[in-house]
Amino acid sequence: MASPADRPAAETGALANLNARSREIFRRIVESYLTTGEPVGSRHLSRMLPVSLSPASVRNVMQDLEELGLIYATHASAGRLPTQQGLRFFVDALLEFGDLGREDRARIDAQVRAAAEGGGFEGALAETTSVLSELTRGAGVVLTTKSDPSLKHVEFLRLEPEKALAILVAEDGSIENRVIVTPAGLPASALVEAGNYLNARVRGRTLAEVAAEIESERSRARGELDAIAARLVDAGLASWAGAVEARDRLLVRGQANLLGDVRAAEDIERIRTLFADLETKTDVIELLHRAETGDGVKIFIGSESKLFSLSGSSMIAAPLRGGAHRFAGVLGVIGPTRLNYGRIVPMVEYAAQVLADLKRSR
Structure with missing residues (x-):
């Protein structure tokens, strides 16, 4: 047959x-x-x-x-x-999708909002993947894409004789801290001078815009800064740029749950393949990006995607929206093809809405 x-x-x-x-x-x-x-x-x-x-x-x-x-x-x-x-x-x-049960709704609300109180939006993201993993017995995943936000303030703080902390504060409240190497014998005045120079240019602009302006006026800028302060400016911009360029951040919780539906040796091998794909991240990130468009939940079943072509798994995913309906990430659940779609679809949709509300309120 x-x-x-x-x-x-x-x-x-x-x-x-x-x-x-x-x-x-x-x-x-x-x-x-x-x-x-x-x-x-x-x-x-x-x-x-x-x-x-x-x-x-x-x-x-x-x-x-x-x-x-x-x-x-x-x-x-x-x-x-x-x-x-x-x-x-x-x-x-x-399939008919009903409303999420009151108990599941209350649990998602309580755990995610409590995590946000203690760990901000990043804490809420991590907790959401964990609670979805627990409730669905699958793997919870979230992909967030860093934007290039408008900046508010920069500062350099000495840590050690040859190290300083470069602090970048954005208008959305996010902070990037990077340790940079500084020249031996760096005076405290150079840290202040470099910070003042950047603060005169950063407010309301993105990091890319600030870097472009400094590059265009590089000859004049060298006249405004002494050599050591200029090196600090370059080091700070380079360290922050690396943070902003690492745009896609993937978090996975509950991979071990995927072993719960294993019924034979060949199933174990298929799940191992999926684990390897999750570890390399490329395929799951590509698949999650496919869920960005639109507002509804998307369902990927088995070989419809490269990621699940061998493992025979499925994913239910929903986009996260922040202020002004901007894309902020994708939330999802990975499990066997025999997922309880009728229960999990409204669960993922509701969890995404809770995160979107938190994102807009911050």
Whole structure:
């Protein structure tokens, strides 16, 4: 019997024209799989249906569904499982999303807002991935993209005879601290001079704008600063630029939960592949960026993405919006393809809204 990957893609029109009986049987197959992970046979299905239907009649419908590429059997005598295409059809056409339960909503609110009180927005992000991991038994992920904010103030503080702390304060309240190497015998006046020179130029501008201005007036600037202070300015700009350029920051919590659905040795190998991909970050960051557009939750199932083509996993992700509806990141949950989509989609959506509210209030 052909595997799901061997089957031709079903025509959208054919899927749309499934009659009520076929949709009900297909829905029961998928719901059984999402609950147990096991194949379901025609005899068991005939007992599950709200109307009386013989196992033979159910088998006929299952054969039609199989020809459409929605279900498959691992061998001829087995029950049926949904294909990845079948899961996509179920999620897009049949699944109904309810409101998030009061208990889940309260837990997300309490833990995320408490984390924000103690650790700011970064603390809230970390806690959100943790609470989503706990509630879904999957891996919680968040991707944030640093903007190049307008600046407010800079300062240089001596740490050691040959080290100083370069402090960059943005108008949005974010702070970048970098340790820079300073010349031996650096006088305190040089730290003040370099700070004053930059503060005369930074307010209301981005770091890139400040660096461009200083570069354009470099010959005159060298006249305003002594050589040591000029070196401090260059060192500070270089250290802060490195921080701003590291735009994508990925946080993953609960990877071990992905082992909970492992049923065979080959499953372990697939999860190891996913762990390696999460470690390198490139593919998951690319996939999360695909969830940036629009306002709704996006669902990626199995081989629809490069990241999950081997591991057979899924991801539910929602964009984070800050002030003026600006993109601030992506929040998501990774798990097996038999995720409880009906519960997790509104959960991710609500958690993203809590983070967006916190971002706008700061």
